Amino acid sequence: MAQKTQKIGVITGGSRGLGKNTALAMAAQGVDVILTYHSQKDSAEAVVAEIVAMGRKAVALKLDVTNASHFTDFAEQVSQALTTHWQQSHFDFLVNNAGGGAYASFAETTEAMFDQMVNLNLKSVFFLTQKLLPLINDGGRIVNISSGLARFAIPGYIAYSAMKGGVEVLTRFMAKELGARNITVNTVAPGAIETDFGDGLVRDNKDVNAYIASQTALGRVGVADDIGPMIASLLSENNRWVNAQRIEVSGGMLI
Secondary structure (H helix, E strand, O other): OOOOOOOEEEEOOOOOHHHHHHHHHHHHOOOEEEEEEOOOHHHHHHHHHHHHHOOOOEEEEEOOOOOHHHHHHHHHHHHHHHHHHHOOOOEEEEEEOOOOOOOEOOOOOOHHHHHHHHHHHHHHHHHHHHHHHHHEEEEEEEEEEOOHHHOOOOOOEHHHHHHHHHHHHHHHHHHHHHHHHOOEEEEEEEOOEOOOHHHHHHHHOHHHHHHHHHOEOOOOOEOHHHOHHHHHHHOOHHHOOOOOOEEEEOOOEOO
């Protein structure tokens, strides 16, 4: 009789914000977690400790998603972690969460800013997933993170939003090509959330917060706990038939 394997998920940018919340939500569903961090090792290890306290296993690995030349080495680190900590060769879920914005109007966006947005939010999703694909079990799940800004336009986020639009197209093509392996690929697009994104603008600026709340059907700004559990739910067997979809999680913002 074959030994039952433990479900394992990899999430990028899991040391804070939505990534942290999603990692904890995954663990709450019985999933072990490999999370990445860029510079905040202590924060990442604190998330690992929280997950371990929940009775699950977790590992934190350093990764700069803007540097695709490191992805081959990172895939090897993931492979080693799977062998060392789980005695398994593959994982089940990939959440491409790491990313960030740059605030500038169309006229003021520089080529360097644009290239940074490409590397951080689009190229990373494409090539990191490509490198990790041999380690993902058939029947696995991939979730790519977009933004409400790929649907509605708020001046100042043009380069960032263009990349998120690219992620949504990429998701559909990935779903088509990976269907033969029974791997589903979906996009989750959060609305405005009270995190440190954009230097905490939505969280800390009372006028911005109030305006967004007034433009949201449910009458408030989102928090991280509105998003993480929803992403984690996409990984469950109950959502096995959801594929190639863009799911906005915004409380009904700007509808």
